[in-house]
Amino acid sequence: METASEKQPQSLPKGFQWGAVKAGIKASGNLDLAIAVAPGSATAAAMFTRNQVVAAPVTVGRRHIASTGGRVKVVLVNAGNANCATGQPGIDACLQTCVAAAETFHCIFDEVFPSSTGIIGVPFPAEKIVDALPEISKTLGDTPDHANLFSRAILTTDTRMKTARAVVQIDGSEITLFGAAKGAGMIHPQLGPPHATMLVYLFTDAVATSEQLQSVLSPAVERSFNSISIDGDTSTNDTVLLLASGASGIKLNERSQEAFTNALNLVCKSLAHQIVDDGEGVGHVVTLHITGARTPAEAKQIAKSIAHSPLCKTAWSSADPNWGRLLAAAGYSGVEFDPGKLTVHIGPQPVFEFGVRSPLFNEATAHAIMKQREYTITLNLGQGDAECQFVTCDLTEEYVRINADYST
Template identity: 40%
Template structure:
């Protein structure tokens, strides 16, 4: 386990936002103003904290704190929800002695539920008093909803002879199809980076990681990724070292993205759908997403069924351009389909053991060009239905 990036403190408390007694309010405070970046959901119904965080970052890409509550999403809550969100920043800012405009909010939970402001007023001073008593692992636990486990990824790298540290925390198990995974993430870094470079690195890393996963094809109203870089290591990242930092950031987000799919509600499999030979990358993405979102493909993977017909049917309705006879489908290294028909391999026997594993490789060659795309997708199980049928009850 790596040490946390320098200059950040953590606090979690139980505010009573959820039915069970557990930490449900989490705070990160940087000892000094940090360069801040944000990437948000493209859902047209954007939660109040998404709107407010966008406004804060647009006004000034600097932050001192991130506060996240679990229990109420504060989405589709109208003017009252917007007012409540801004009030929570005032409460936390006052308790911590920092400007409310430098606090970034995020929320997760039931859509349409208003924040419990009486509980916020009681909890904010306790949250501030707890700063430094918790770790980034505690923070990851406090923001969980239906998650089975906390999601944390750490990375160290050497720049200018000094160790720079990154840590990422995320939550998400259902309503995962980030399009910027309900999915929230915060990444902290103790290097100094210009706002323009930091945001650019984040956009690229999110596009290559969080934007390439799906559990159920649903994009949340609350998807948010924050990044804070406070310079506490004494290192300023610039020039050629930006690529090095970008690689480390992408690695952190990639590991978190894998965990989101691994922890898909009731999931037992992580499908790595790789599409190559498309006319272009956009068509490769269309094929990968059609296969990864297919309920028939997902249930076949849960049932350990080498049902190539479901995969081929999904490819065929993706809208991509190709000749049917050029398509090759391979599952866990076993070629199932070529020349418009199944191969003569005994793939049920060959795949009996591989399909018992967690990771399932689905490789699709279209033979129409050089476009390629990769998507992580979960399977679909009885437990997913049970979890979501009972979510509000």
């Protein structure tokens, strides 16, 4: 029987090695160059930001995935410099690092998948990465400590690593998944198929084609990373990469794909939640549960309108149950609904019912619920069976302080 379940950190997919070094890109002197290597190569699927302004590694990564038919051997990630708005010199510098990595790890240059995160518009120090490659090759390994090195090196304003694991049991054998992510600000991912930043790297030892991986990655991303927002800003560098080494020997097929999909969803949702929970200055994590919609798209449209409202987000920061702001944000979302059919709850507390404040509304109770680190706000539109859950957060003075001084 096939099942998907969370697994302890010791469980990692076979067929990968991870490592990291200090290349001198971050002013802090912390780890800033991470690498993942599939010695036997891996198949890949990727999704990238839909921002029209994209970083050089997004452009190069798209090209490499297309030119190899979804084959990747090396993932090279730097933190501290986004290599965005750097023009052709940025593209050239990115390619320079890919060529150097290919020489170091004995593959062709377009089997190297690059990523960058950090400040936009700063010339990219390719030479620091090239110089660090001999040293980073010495750090490679397949233990949890090595995976943690990778996970720490990709961080920028994050305060902690974001990792998740799951295992699929199939007739006594296992497919393992491991995910590492970074992101704390400039988080409102709008990821599409190949066509401060969120970067997500997903590793599995399943046997799968690039097309199979893409077919399971796209819906998993829609339910997780495309259903979160910290500040409403979509980064120029957002990337989600799924790699399959095939080292388990277990193929994705009719028997295994459902369980694998469940495991992938579990990992993606965990990482997405961790990103919001570690958002810049976040004091409260708020799940917006929009129900009774005509379509999932309309439910998400209303959720985004509320999640991006400065008035809602600042009210959440002080646990102020100013529910009128929720109604206003839903009302200008562009989705048509009848306010007379709408109900709103903060946690289990009714606040609005069928056009007026609920007779059961208790401001003190709602305030107490909103003082919790996490809670749910539910809006039932009363016009259908569709719904969505969208995870967001408050907007605090600490967020303003971090982003007012980010580049200086």
